[in-house]
Amino acid sequence: MADENISDLIEHYLKEILAENEQVKIRRSEIAGLFDVVPSQINYVINTRFTIQNGYIVESKRGGGGYIRIEKVHxxxxxxxxxxxxxxxxxxxxxxxxxxxxxxxxxxxxxxxxxxxxxxxxxxxxxxxxxxxxxxxxxxxxxxxxxxxxxxxxx
Missing domain, CATH: 1.10.1200 (Non-ribosomal Peptide Synthetase Peptidyl Carrier Protein; Chain A)
Structure with a gap:
């Protein structure tokens, strides 16, 4: 894993959660804090690694109670x-x-x-x-x- 960049690590983390659950609901700021990155880095990972082309549906709700939900589709x-x-x-x-x-x-x-x-x-x-x-x-x-x-x- 030493050769992986931070985007790879974030992707791997989210995919591990998705392996155990059909979907994951996250707060962008919490994941950013966990990996000590800016929230836009989380956006980048989600927008490039969790696309419909890759077999994922992403739903985002902004605001105070906002979240990002990623669902692996079959x-x-x-x-x-x-x-x-x-x-x-x-x-x-x-x-x-x-x-x-x-x-x-x-x-x-x-x-x-x-x-x-x-x-x-x-x-x-x-x-x-x-x-x-x-x-x-x-x-x-x-x-x-x-x-x-x-x-x-x-x-």
Missing amino acids: LLDDIDVLNSLIAAIGNKLSKRDSETIVQTLYNNELINRREVSIILAAIDKDAIDLNNSDLTDILRANIMVSILNRLRYER
């Missing part, structure tokens, strides 16, 4: 998660984000290894490179949305 059980993934993709999708989505689908046993390979080949820059990164990201988003839509309706 894609097989919840079609709303696929809908949320589709909504999160938007018009453009980076290669990195698309790979994260594919990994999440695989981790939740929605697709198998062979399907992972096929999807990764379909969204690879070599397959869809249009000599314009914006157009390539738009095409990748369209492909991923199409795949996710197909998964929503075929079981």
